Amino acid sequence: ERILIFLITPTYTRPTQAADMTRLSQTLQLVPDIFWIVVEDAHNRSRSVEDLLRRTNAPYAHLLGPRPPTHLDKRSGRGVSNRLRAFEWLRENYSNTTQKGVIYFADDDNAYDVRIFEEMRSTRIVSMFPVGLISTLGLSTPIVSRKSGKIIGFHDPFIGRRKFAVDMAGFAVNLQFFLNQKKATMPYKVGYEEDYFLKSLGVQIWQLEPKAQNCTQVLVWHTKTKPADQPKLTLMKKVTNYTET
Ligand code: UDP
Numbered sequence: 001e002r003i004l005i006f007l008i009t010p011t012y013t014r015p016t017q018a019a020d021m022t023r024l025s026q027t028l029q030l031v032p033d034i035f036w037i038v039v040e041d042a043h044n045r046s047r048s049v050e051d052l053l054r055r056t057n058a059p060y061a062h063l064l065g066p067r068p069p070t071h072l073d074k075r076s077g078r079g080v081s082n083r084l085r086a087f088e089w090l091r092e093n094y095s096n097t098t099q100k101g102v103i104y105f106a107d108d109d110n111a112y113d114v115r116i117f118e119e120m121r122s123t124r125i126v127s128m129f130p131v132g133l134i135s136t137l138g139l140s141t142p143i144v145s146r147k148s149g150k151i152i153g154f155h156d157p158f159i160g161r162r163k164f165a166v167d168m169a170g171f172a173v174n175l176q177f178f179l180n181q182k183k184a185t186m187p188y189k190v191g192y193e194e195d196y197f198l199k200s201l202g203v204q205i206w207q208l209e210p211k212a213q214n215c216t217q218v219l220v221w222h223t224k225t226k227p228a229d230q231p232k233l234t235l236m237k238k239v240t241n242y243t244e245t
């Protein structure tokens with residue numbers, strides 16, 4: 001029986017959106033049995049995203065999950081309203097089904113090695129794996145006990161008050177397990193989205209399944225895209241002065 005990977009991708013209008021989404025969609029073309037849930041942080045579906053999804057050779061849902069006016073500030077997490085909308089959609093469409101699947105949060109600007117998808121496909125509850133390019137350490141990874149082969153802690157530049165100090169791209173959740181956890185939700189609290197979400201699933205550390213060769217391989221990177229530099233006015237003035245003299 002086929003196990004579908006439900007990829008939840010929040011996206012919104014920014015200069016790099018077309019480049020990010022094109023790269024992600026073409027990565028996904030290399031992966032079998034994907035269901036792409038793309039949720040725009042907007043009040044209307046954008047034509048460019050719609051066209052890209054039509055060109056992509058995978059089943060998809062194109063949804064809208066705008067940030068509520070109460071959560072536009074910097075302390076509110078990015079992409080949360082989108083992911084909450086995807087949760088709603090999954091419950092509406094897959095409750096009372098026997099569909100085998102895995103849920104994964106795939107932000108539009110990360111970089112994915114296609115092998116990560118085969119690693120997560122066998123997730124029975126929650127699986128975890130390292131993520132590269134996280135802040136100053138350049139890495140976020142579960143710590144795996146050599147003796148037991150189990151996850152016993154986390155190595156991440158930001159531990160804070162987190163029980164699960166992981167990045168959004170560093171774990172996957174079994175679909176039926178998620179659907180059975182009626183209280184599963186994600187907070188708007190920046191820095192704590194992953195931790196609260198995993199806590200809301202009621203999962204315990206001993207249940208976590210390490211992937212990517214016992215968390216020794218980096219198969220996904222938290223790359224960040226930024227718009228190209230703006231032309232520097234002072235520099236332009238210099239050039240103009242030079243040509244004048
Ligand atoms: N995002 C969004 N609305 C926003 C900001 C971000 O939908 O106002 C999406 C974005 O497209 C990405 C995810 O949320 O898929 C995380 O945002 P971003 O990449 O800017 O955050 P970072 O990687 O810097 O934490």
Ligand code: MN
Binds near residue numbers: 110
């Ligand atoms: Mn990002």
